[in-house]
Amino acid sequence: MHSSSYPDSYYAASATPAPTRPLLQGESETDVCVIGAGYTGLSTALFLREAGMQVTVLEAAKVGFGASGRNGGQIVNSYSRDIDVIERSVAPRQAQLIGQMAFEGARIIRQRISQYGIDCDLRDGGIFAALNTKQMRHLEQQQRLWQRHGHDQVELLDREQLRAMVASERYVGGSIDRSGGHIHPLNLALGEAAAVESLGGLIHEDSPALRIERGTSQLVHTPQGRVKARYVVVAGNAYLGNLLPELATKSMPCGSQVIATEPLDAALAASLLPQNHCVEDCNYLLDYFRLSADNRLIYGGGVVYGARDPADIAAIIRPKMLKTFPQLRDVKIDYAWTGNFLLTLSRLPQVGRLGENLFYSQGCSGHGVTYTHLAGKLLAEALQGQTERFDAFAQLPHYPFPGGRLLRIPFTAIGAAYYDLRDRLGV
Incomplete structure (x- = not known):
């Protein structure tokens, strides 16, 4: 049974x-x-x-x-x-x-x-989206780094080129890895x-x-x-x-949250991601999104250290989605779920x-x-x-989390909050 x-x-x-x-x-x-x-x-x-x-x-x-x-x-x-x-x-x-x-x-x-x-x-093609000039410089360095290791499928995108692939005003530019996908x-x-x-x-x-x-x-x-x-x-x-x-x-187990909208009108879905690439931003606590085969927007982000399940996943993720795509403000959320990944120091x-x-x-x-x-x-x-x-x-090399099993969650959360603040300030 x-x-x-x-x-x-x-x-x-x-x-x-x-x-x-x-x-x-x-x-x-x-x-x-x-x-x-x-x-x-x-x-x-x-x-x-x-x-x-x-x-x-x-x-x-x-x-x-x-x-x-x-x-x-x-x-x-x-x-x-x-x-x-x-x-x-x-x-x-x-x-x-x-x-x-x-x-x-x-x-x-x-x-x-x-x-x-x-x-x-x-589907082929994965986009890295930069929210500020510091992140754009990181993507330029990443392209050179990956080329040095034999990977030549990354193209840099300026604001207009990215805007043609992702219908959001949040990003200053980005890159596309043609060997990425979803x-x-x-x-x-x-x-x-x-x-x-x-x-x-x-x-x-x-x-x-x-x-x-x-x-x-x-x-x-x-x-x-x-x-x-x-x-x-x-x-x-x-x-x-x-x-x-x-x-x-x-x-340390950590939780990440994901939502899926109702199926979108085909024209609306195509307007959001015209080439049907997946996207992740360059923040330390990053957001990621893509279209499903039946034109739902799947949007995820955030981390819960220690893998505790939030009471209302949609309340956490929907505001992130609307910050990226305010044109979806009237769209219904059909699914919201969480899953755990394992974090190392x-x-x-x-x-x-x-x-x-x-x-x-x-x-x-x-x-x-x-x-x-x-x-x-x-x-x-x-x-x-x-x-x-x-x-x-x-x-x-791998090391135990500081503070042992009792304090690893608050210590890690404090560190993540520091990097999240740096992302918000663009420094």
């Missing part, structure tokens, strides 16, 4: 029909047990099955239940902290490897969609799950991992069964709980292994759609003995 259900989101309401996947009962044995059926876990499982390894995926709720099925649906390159930040803190070879991989996740997504025929409303995120996850199963991989829903017996062969226990595996990959991110206590102090992903045969990747810090697909490839490579690219991330 399945007990979990998706949140009342637009994505859940418009999702591709999916089969009922059985919960794990009794004992099972496999090469690799993957914990979590979000993008990280599914990407890992798919790469491993393509390499011929047996894979069992354990999902506490449903495929794409967490951030993978709730996010803004935007394909954005690089990481939550860009390559230049990484270059200042690691050795040149490590920085070179991470820079080379910054644009790989988007390519993996498109390859998966094409190879497995995944219907997830893929998708229906839950349908992407469901399509990837179907691809895993088409190759013989097993996925068990409503089967949370309660504990891991570590050893040469590891046992992952669920409420009604257990899996014996040579390797375990932990990919639970913000929904992992305390399964791995040694990681819990170095990360450095804003860079945490990747590594515990012992010889337990691997993990987590902490995309709000920038996970592309990175998680890359992470699956890196984890699969590492399990097959190819560790150079995996180690480039595993060697990044």
Whole structure:
């Protein structure tokens, strides 16, 4: 009997029909047990099955239940902290490897969609919108930085060029990454799950991992069964709980809120985003928006540290939407939902292994759609003995949040408020 259900989101309401996947009962044995059926876990499982390894995926709720099925649906390159930040803190070879991989996740997504025929409303083109001249200078620097690492698909936009793509008076300019884009995120996850199963991989829903017996062969226990595996990959991110206590102090679940309007008149929708690109601004606490396949505006933003669900999501996000598009003041909001992502102090992903045969990747810090697909490839490579690219991330330094678990939320909120004030002042 399945007990979990998706949140009342637009994505859940418009999702591709999916089969009922059985919960794990009794004992099972496999090469690799993957914990979590979000993008990280599914990407890992798919790469491993393509390499011929047996894979069992354990999902506490449903495929794409967490951030993978709730996010803004935007394909954005690089990481939550860009390559230049990484270059200042690691050795040149490590920085070179991470820079080379910054644009790989988007390519993996498109390859998966094409190879497995995944219907997830893929549209090309992602816009970064600058609210002031400081942010515009940042975009100019970013273009040069990405070009230096081999990515030449970014074009700068002046105010008039941006205004032709985004019907808002808020922005002084921006840039467009032609290799960016947007998708229906839950349908992407469901399509990837179907691809895993088409190759013989097993996925068990409503089967949370309660504990891991570590050893040469590891046992992952669920409420009604257990899996014996040579390797375990932990990919639970913000929904992992305390399964791995040694990681819990170095990360913090955070909530992000999203709304979807009623379907807009086709002419109105086309007037807002004439080329149907997705958009994110350049603030520290950024807003992001795009059109759905049925002409709804999907608009998200804001962060709730500690992943507390706000009482009225629409009351938080609708004013942001109207500040960008006052022409939508009479439009109804049909859906409002929240989802959790995992934040690290450095804003860079945490990747590594515990012992010889337990691997993990987590902490995309709000920038996970592309990175998680890359992470699956890196984890699969590492399990097959190819560790150079995996180690480039595993060697990044990570630290506990100041104040421990008790004070990490207020300390982080104070820091975010400082950067938010800088954004507002344009300094």
